[in-house]
Structure formats: structure tokens, C-alpha cells
Amino acid sequence: MKWSETYIPTLREFPAEAEIISHKLLIKAGYIRKLTSGVYNYLPLMQSVLLKITNIVREEMNKSGAQEILMPVLHPAELWQKSGRWETVGKELMRMRDRHQRDLVLGGTHEEVVTNLIKGEIRSYRQLPVNLYQIQTKFRDEIRPRFGLMRGREFLMKDAYTFDANEKSFNISYQKMVDAYFKIFKRCGLETKMVESDTGAMGGKAAHEFMVIVDTEGGENIIFYCDRCDYSANIDKASSFDLKEIKSEGFTEKETFKKMEKVHTPDKKTIEEVTLFLNQPPEKLVKTLIYRADGNLVAALIRGDKEINEVKLKNALGCIQLEMADSESIKKLTKAEVGFSGPVGLKGVKMIVDEQIPNLFNFVTGANQNDYHLVNVNSERDFKIDQVADIKTAKEGEGCPKCKKGRLKTDRGIEVGNTFMLGTKYSQSLGATFIDKDGKEKPFIMGSYGVGITRTAQAAVEKYHDEKGIIWPVSIAPLHINILPVNIQDQTQKNVAFDIYQRMKENKMEVLIDDRDERAGVKFNDSDLIGLPLRITVGEKYLKKKKVELTLRGKNETLFCPKEEVLEKSKKILEKLKAVF
RNA sequence: CGGGGUGUAGCGCAGUCUGGUAGCGCACAUGGUUUGGGACCAUGGUGUCGGAGGUUCAAAUCCUCUCACCCCGACCA
Numbered sequence: 001m002k003w004s005e006t007y008i009p010t011l012r013e014f015p016a017e018a019e020i021i022s023h024k025l026l027i028k029a030g031y032i033r034k035l036t037s038g039v040y041n042y043l044p045l046m047q048s049v050l051l052k053i054t055n056i057v058r059e060e061m062n063k064s065g066a067q068e069i070l071m072p073v074l075h076p077a078e079l080w081q082k083s084g085r086w087e088t089v090g091k092e093l094m095r096m097r098d099r100h101q102r103d104l105v106l107g108g109t110h111e112e113v114v115t116n117l118i119k120g121e122i123r124s125y126r127q128l129p130v131n132l133y134q135i136q137t138k139f140r141d142e143i144r145p146r147f148g149l150m151r152g153r154e155f156l157m158k159d160a161y162t163f164d165a166n167e168k169s170f171n172i173s174y175q176k177m178v179d180a181y182f183k184i185f186k187r188c189g190l191e192t193k194m195v196e197s198d199t200g201a202m203g204g205k206a207a208h209e210f211m212v213i214v215d216t217e218g219g220e221n222i223i224f225y226c227d228r229c230d231y232s233a234n235i236d237k238a239s240s241f242d243l244k245e246i247k248s249e250g251f252t253e254k255e256t257f258k259k260m261e262k263v264h265t266p267d268k269k270t271i272e273e274v275t276l277f278l279n280q281p282p283e284k285l286v287k288t289l290i291y292r293a294d295g296n297l298v299a300a301l302i303r304g305d306k307e308i309n310e311v312k313l314k315n316a317l318g319c320i321q322l323e324m325a326d327s328e329s330i331k332k333l334t335k336a337e338v339g340f341s342g343p344v345g346l347k348g349v350k351m352i353v354d355e356q357i358p359n360l361f362n363f364v365t366g367a368n369q370n371d372y373h374l375v376n377v378n379s380e381r382d383f384k385i386d387q388v389a390d391i392k393t394a395k396e397g398e399g400c401p402k403c404k405k406g407r408l409k410t411d412r413g414i415e416v417g418n419t420f421m422l423g424t425k426y427s428q429s430l431g432a433t434f435i436d437k438d439g440k441e442k443p444f445i446m447g448s449y450g451v452g453i454t455r456t457a458q459a460a461v462e463k464y465h466d467e468k469g470i471i472w473p474v475s476i477a478p479l480h481i482n483i484l485p486v487n488i489q490d491q492t493q494k495n496v497a498f499d500i501y502q503r504m505k506e507n508k509m510e511v512l513i514d515d516r517d518e519r520a521g522v523k524f525n526d527s528d529l530i531g532l533p534l535r536i537t538v539g540e541k542y543l544k545k546k547k548v549e550l551t552l553r554g555k556n557e558t559l560f561c562p563k564e565e566v567l568e569k570s571k572k573i574l575e576k577l578k579a580v581f
Numbered sequence: 582c583g584g585g586g587u588g589u590a591g592c593g594c595a596g597u598c599u600g601g602u603a604g605c606g607c608a609c610a611u612g613g614u615u616u617g618g619g620a621c622c623a624u625g626g627u628g629u630c631g632g633a634g635g636u637u638c639a640a641a642u643c644c645u646c647u648c649a650c651c652c653c654g655a656c657c658a
Contacts, residue, residue, distance in 0.1 A: 012607065012619065013593055017651065037650065085658090092657065109658050143582085143656050151657080159658095202658045310655095323655080418658080450658075486617050521618040528618090539617055 001479065003514040007044055009033075010526050020218040022462035023148035025470050029529045038145025038153035042454075045530060048478035049457050050156060054135050056187045056475065057158045057451055064180040066131035066160055071113050073137065077103030079112040083429045088320050089201045094139040094153075106139035109202075111426045111448055114161045118444075119432040125165040128434065128444075129173050133160035135453065147218065149454040150414070156453035163427075163444040165436060170445045174421060177449045181210055181417050188456060189473025189580075190463065192416065195223045196233035198311050202448070204422035209234055211413030218462035219412025224394050228406025234415075236311035239390050240398035240408055242356065258362045258376040260344075265373045269339025271304045274373060278364060281305075285364045286357060286377070288341040290330045290349070293319035297333055299346055301353040302392055303360065309393040316352060316389035334368040342366035343383040344374055352387040353379070414459040415452070422446040464554075470531030471554040474577040481570060482532045483513040486520045486539035496548070496563055497538040503567055528553065533577055534570060538563075552577075 008030040017034065018024040026032045031046040042050060058068065080086040080093070086105075094106035107113065114132055122130060138157045145153050160177065164170035178194065185192040190212050197209040211223055211234075224240070225232035233239075268277045275282050285304030290297060291313065298317060302308050314322045327338050333349065334341045342365035343351060362376040379385055400406040427433065427443035436442050457476070464471045474480060481504065485497035497513060504511040512532065514523050520539075527535050537549040537558075548566055550559040550573065561569045 009591095011592065016587090016593070019652075034650095089658075090656090111658085138658090140658075144652095144654090146652085200658060207658095420658080448658085489616075519616060519618085519620060521616095521620085524618045526619085537617080541617065 001512045003512060004516050006512070008526075008530065009043070010529055018148065020147050020150075020462065021216060021465060022218055022458045023150070025461055025465055025529070026148060026458065029470055029531070031530075032148065034148075038142055038151070040149060040152065040154075040454075045478040046457070049472075049476055050453060052476040052478070053188060053453050053456055054156075054158070057135065057184055057453065060180045060184045060187070061133050061158070061160065064131070064176045066133045066180075068134065069132050070134050070136060071107070071110050071117070073107050073139070075105040075107050075113055077105055079116055079430070080105050083112050083426055085112070085201060088203075090320075092140050092142065092201075094141045108138050108140040109448070109450070110134070110159055111161065111202075111422065111446070112430065115426045115430045115432045115444075115446070118163060119430060122163065122444075123434055125434055125436045129162060129164045129169055131160060131162045131173060131176075133158060133449075147220070147458075149458040150218065150220065152454065155455065158451040158453060160449040162447040162449075164447075165434065165442070165445070167445060170421075170447060174419065174447050177419055177447065178208070181419070181449070181451070184451060185210060185212070185416060185456070188460060188476050190416070190456070190460060193223065193225070193232055193411070193413065195225070195413075196237045197418065198234070198236040198315065199420060200311075202420050202422070203425040204420050204446075207418060207420045209413075209415045210417035210419075211411075212416055212459045212463060213411045213413050214459070214462050215412065216462055218459075219414055221413045221415055223411050223413045224396075224408045225411065226400035226403060226406040227409050229400060229403035231400050231402035231406075233394075234413075235393060236309060238394040238408070239401045240394040241401060241404070242398055257378050257381060260374055260376045260378070260382055262367055262369075262372050263375055264371060266371045268371075268373070269337070274364065275304070278373070278375070280364055280375075284360075284362075286343075286360065288343055288346075288366055290325040290333060290341060291322055292325045292329065293317045293322050293350075295321075297325055297329060297349045299341070299343060299349045299351050300391060301343055301351070301357050303354065303356050304364075306354065306356070306392040306395075308354075308391055312389070312393075313352070313391045316387065316391055317350075334366075336366070336368050336370050340366040340368060340370055340372065342368050342374055342377070343379075344368070344377060346383070350386045351384060352389060352391065353385050354391045355388055356392070358385070358388060414455065414462060416456045416459050417449070417451045419449045420447060422448055465531070466554060468525070469529035472531045472533060474533045474574060474580075477510075477531070477533050479510040479512045479532050480574055481509060481511040481534045481536060482527050482530070483511060483536045483538065484523050484527055485514070486523070486537065488515055488517050490540065492543060493538050493540065496543060500536060500538070500548070500563065500566055504570070507567060507571075509567075509570070534573060536566060536570065 010030045011028045014024045015027040033041045096104050135158045139154055142153050145151055162173040164173050192210040194208050194210055197207045199207045222235040224238035265277055268274045271282055271285055282304035287302050289300045330338050364373055364375050365377045367374045396410045398408050424443040433441045433443050461470050483497050483501050485493045488494050501513045531553055533553050535551045546562055547560045548563050
């Protein structure tokens with residue numbers, strides 16, 4: 001490829017619209033351009049990267065026995081109504097109407113369509129298992145698209161769906177996908193961590209996410225892992241136990257119930273204020289948070305030093321919509337300002353408490369009266385608990401729920417893939433069944449598996465860059481080599497550069513030649529910016545000695561070699577780079 | 582949806598408070614000098630000032646409405 005004939009619109013300045021480094025670099029280096037919020041054009045270099053990634057995905061999927069298909073983007077609303085997701089997915093679902101006023105959906109995932117596809121056609125357990133996948137554009141009406149391709153409204157995704165006759169077979173299918181995913185990301189140059197995750201609107205029994213660990217702001221997800229065993233989970237799933245509960249006496253061993261008393265706490269609303277005022281540790285306080293779950297008010301209780309995890313709360317309540325109640329509703333319910341809510345005497349609401357609460361004795365709560373708190377409150381004696389559940393957010397340093405010995409640590413990650421154990425949620429709701437060995441009709445056991453293609457590309461940039469630009473892993477670099485004649489006006493330089501270029505092309509090497517009549521600085525900077533792994537500099541300095549320079553992107557060292565040997569040398573270097581992945 | 586902010590040349594921005602010829606840098610075009618890390622000189626082209634309405638002799642500037650985009654939060658298959 002000649003640079004002069006390729007659309008690579010690099011910028012001198014960082015774009016104002018981008019926030020994180022990978023987004024800035026993709027725009028500056030001429031890989032992507034925004035059309036509208038969360039929607040991007042992929043320019044030639046980007047398209048090449050995406051093809052590299054999809055090829056890797058395709059190879060590994062095919063190896064695992066999956067079959068590639070292509071399903072429609074446009075779905076009838078009816079299917080989504082049958083599965084229930086017309087309601088549960090809510091506003092993220094991109095909806096539209098046709099000229100007959102029929103509701104349609106722009107697919108953001110294809111469980112409904114794929115289930116419908118095999119329904120009635122796969123009738124026997126003998127035809128199972130089946131794994132179908134596609135690589136296709138997906139639509140999600142994100143509330144706030146951001147970070148370029150990280151959270152777009154339109155993006156490329158590989159999605160796969162498995163159908164099995166029984167749990168045993170399903171577990172094998174699931175493991176195959178997990179193995180394939182580790183291979184896919186590894187081949188893309190990305191180490192990933194597999195973490196337990198919430199199933200969300202997807203439904204099903206369990207789910208995992210594949211995270212690229214980064215230490216930049218691009219890592220949107222907080223993941224927890226144990227420093228002793230292999231436990232790891234994302235923030236919405238991670239559970240933990242509190243070391244304090246075990247260490248400090250009085251929390252687990254029964255204290256004697258003290259008499260409940262009302263104390264005057266003027267203007268002390270926050271945990272911090274009450275803690276200071278009453279000289280009690282935050283662990284002795286209990287927060288009462290009023291939520292609205294599918295329209296009904298719910299009181300959620302949690303220890304003062306913990307944070308509620310709304311995903312966990314939502315799951316525990318089994319509701320679709322969950323939001324903090326507005327202050328008017330709270331005042332009406334508690335007859336007090338927000339900040340003085342408490343469980344004692346609260347009527348007409350479901351009382352859900354975190355699993356730590358039943359172990360607490362003689363704690364402090366709001367009194368449902370302005371400027372008053374209650375001390376020495378005890379559950380069951382002073383108020384009734386309707387439900388106990390883990391509804392708190394895990395914190396770094398807390399105990400591992402799996403091995404009980406290690407402590408939890410945190411990392412920031414970019415979710416590049418996910419896998420869901422769907423069970424029979426979709427096969428049942430859409431009536432997709434087969435006849436099993438025993439002659440009985442049963443719903444398929446399903447799994448679904450996604451890889452964000454565009455997100456993976458950006459995750460690689462977020463992971464591999466320096467102050468000058470992108471440093472692509474060789475396996476997904478748009479091209480391998482950039483030949484840079486320092487001064488294209490110089491006939492010798494030009495001839496040598498083009499000679500190398502021609503020979504490399506004849507050898508099917510992936511090569512770009514910067515044949516632009518630009519000054520050296522511009523070319524060097526652009527070369528670093530677009531981030532091809534190997535640069536071959538042809539300049540006056542060393543040409544006199546019949547030598548050209550080989551420079552690895554991201555490394556400072558430069559190798560000199562006679563121009564006759566550059567082809568072999570380059571091949572060797574690239575082979576070595578490839579071997580790393 | 583709530584809070585904050587921005588829309589002026591291809592890109593980055595000034596000008597808006599205090600109404601009076603629409604600017605700067607980069608990029609672009611032509612000519613020349615230069616040529617190993619974002620050159621220099623000269624000349625030149627470039628705008629519905631996001632849109633609509635209003636106030637005014639006069640609006641990028643003031644008022645009303647509206648659209649788009651960005652950030653924080655809620656949300657996230």
C-alpha cells in the first residue's frame with residue numbers, strides 16, 4: 001500500500017471530543033471518524049485491524065466446532081415480546097416502526113432469533129449439540145455512549161449460541177467456548193482474566209466476563225480477585241466476608257440486648273456526621289435506603305460502612321425497574337426528612353436487609369423523626385425482616401468468599417467477551433424443544449457467547465501505546481511494515497525504498513510505503529502514531545554504506561542491515577514477534 | 582432523565598461580558614528556498630458564526646425556542 005494513495009487522515013492535534021487515550025489515538029492516527037454519538041466510520045487501517053481480529057475469531061470458532069451463519073439485524077417485536085425482553089431490556093433496545101406501524105427491533109443480541117431459527121427444525125437429541133455463531137453489527141441504545149468504540153450504539157460483535165440436550169453436554173459446550181475465548185484474546189495479544197458476572201437482562205443461571213486488565217481510565221469495570229485462590233468476579237457479582245466480623249468481638253457473639261433509646265441528633269444526616277456525634281464506629285450504624293422497585297417502595301438496610309450494590313438488590317428483589325425513591329415519597333413514608341429513615345415502625349414496605357444485619361446487635365438507625373436517631377436497635381426484637389440477601393458492594397481487602405483465607409484485590413478491566421449459561425429461559429419462552437432419548441419433549445439448554453470485535457481493537461490500543469502513538473501487537477496490526485524513505489525527492493532513496501517495497505509485496509508481506517513528499521519529522525511522527533510493528537527507514541545517512549534501518553515500534557533500538565538482506569531480516573523479526581503470541 | 586459545558590473555516594481555538602467591516606494557528610493551493618523527528622518566505626482561497634424566531638438603524642454578540650455534541654451521575658445483553 002502506498003501512503004499517498006491510502007486514506008489515512010492523521011491529525012496534528014488530539015481531538016477535542018475524546019477523553020481516553022485509545023479513543024484519542026484512534027482518531028488522531030486516522031483509524032476512525034465519528035458520524036454521530038456512539039457511531040463510527042472505520043477507515044482503511046481500522047478496517048484492516050477489524051478483519052485481522054474477525055479472522056482470528058473465525059478460525060478459533062470454527063476450530064471449536066461452531067458454524068458461522070448470518071442472522072438479520074431487523075427483528076419482529078413479537079419475538080422479543082415472547083421472550084419477555086421487550087419489557088425487561090427496556091430503553092437499551094433500539095426500536096422502530098415500519099410503514100404499517102408494526103414494531104421492530106434492531107438486534108443488539110440474537111437469542112430470540114437464533115432460538116426461533118432452530119425451533120421445529122432440530123427435533124432430536126441426535127442432532128445435538130449445535131453451536132451457531134455470526135459476526136455482525138449490533139445496536140444498543142446506550143444512555144450515554146462514550147469512549148469511542150468502547151461503548152457505542154452501533155458496534156461489531158461475534159455472537160455464538162449453543163444448544164444442548166442436557167447439563168453434562170452443555171458444560172462441555174460452555175468449556176469449549178471458554179477455551180476458544182482465551183485463545184482468541186491471546187492471539188490478539190491480550191491476556192484476559194475470566195470473572196464471574198451478573199446475568200442482567202440476559203437471564204439464565206450464571207455468566208462470565210473476559211477482561212483485559214489495564215491501569216488507565218479506559219478500564220471501566222472494577223474486578224475483584226483473591227490473592228490466594230482463583231476467585232474473581234466483577235463488582236456486581238463479587239461477594240465477600242468482612243474480616244471485622246470475625247476479628248472484633250461483639251459482632252458475632254451474642255451481646256445482651258440493651259434497651260432501645262431515642263437520641264437527639266440535630267442536623268446529623270450522613271453516616272459520617274452521626275458517627276462523630278454519637279461516637280460510634282460506622283459498623284455500628286445501619287443505613288436505611290428507600291427504593292422504588294417496579295413501583296413499590298422497599299426499605300433496604302445495610303451496615304453504615306458498606307455500600308449498597310443495586311444490581312444485587314435488584315436480583316434479590318426479582319424486580320425489573322429499581323431506583324432510589326424520590327424525597328417526597330420518602331418523607332411520606334417515614335414522616336421525616338431524608339437522612340433520618342430507620343426500620344423501626346416503618347409500615348407498608350418490604351424490609352430487605354444485607355446478610356450482615358442479622359449478626360448486628362444494639363446498633364444505630366434513623367428514628368423516622370427529624371433530628372433523632374435510635375440507639376440499641378435489634379432486628380426481630382424491634383422490627384421485622386422480610387428478606388435477607390447479599391446486597392452490599394465488595395471492597396478491596398475483604399475476605400475471599402471462596403477460599404475464606406485470601407483477601408480480595410481489585411483491578412480495572414475492559415470487558416472484551418462474555419459467556420452466559422442461559423439454561424432454558426429462551427427455549428422455554430419461545431417453545432423450542434426436542435425429543436430426548438427417553439422419548440420426552442424437552443427445551444434446549446442454551447448458552448450464549450459474545451466477543452466485542454470493535455471493543456477488542458480499542459482495548460488493544462488502550463493496553464499498548466506510548467506518548468507517540470499506538471503500538472499494535474503484530475497479530476492484529478493493520479500492516480506489518482512501514483517503509484519510510486526520509487526524502488522522497490532523493491532518487492536513490494526513492495529507488496531503494498520502492499525496490500524493497502516491490503520485493504516485499506511479491507513475497508506477500510504486509511507493507512506500507514510512506515511515499516509522501518513530506519518532511520522527515522512528519523513521516524516519523526505519523527509512523528509512530530499509526531503504530532505498525534516494524535519501520536524500515538531509508539535515508540541518506542546510512543545509504544552511503546548501503547544500509548537501511550530496521551526499527552521496532554515501541555523499542556528504542558535500531559538495527560542496520562544491507563538493503564539486500566532487509567527482506568529476510570524483516571521476515572525473521574516478524575516471525576519472532578508472532579511467536580510471542 | 583438530572584447536573585455541568587460547548588457549538589465561529591477541514592482541525593484546534595479567540596472574539597460574545599460591553600451589539601458596529603468575522604479573526605488567529607495549523608491544514609489547503611501556487612511559486613521559491615529547504616530536507617533524519619511536526620521547516621521557512623511570499624501570494625491566495627476558504628465561513629448559512631448549529632438552526633428558527635424576536636429586539637435593534639445594526640446581532641456571532643442581547644432575548645425566546647430548538648437541535649447537536651462533550652463531561653459527571655443514574656443505566657449497561
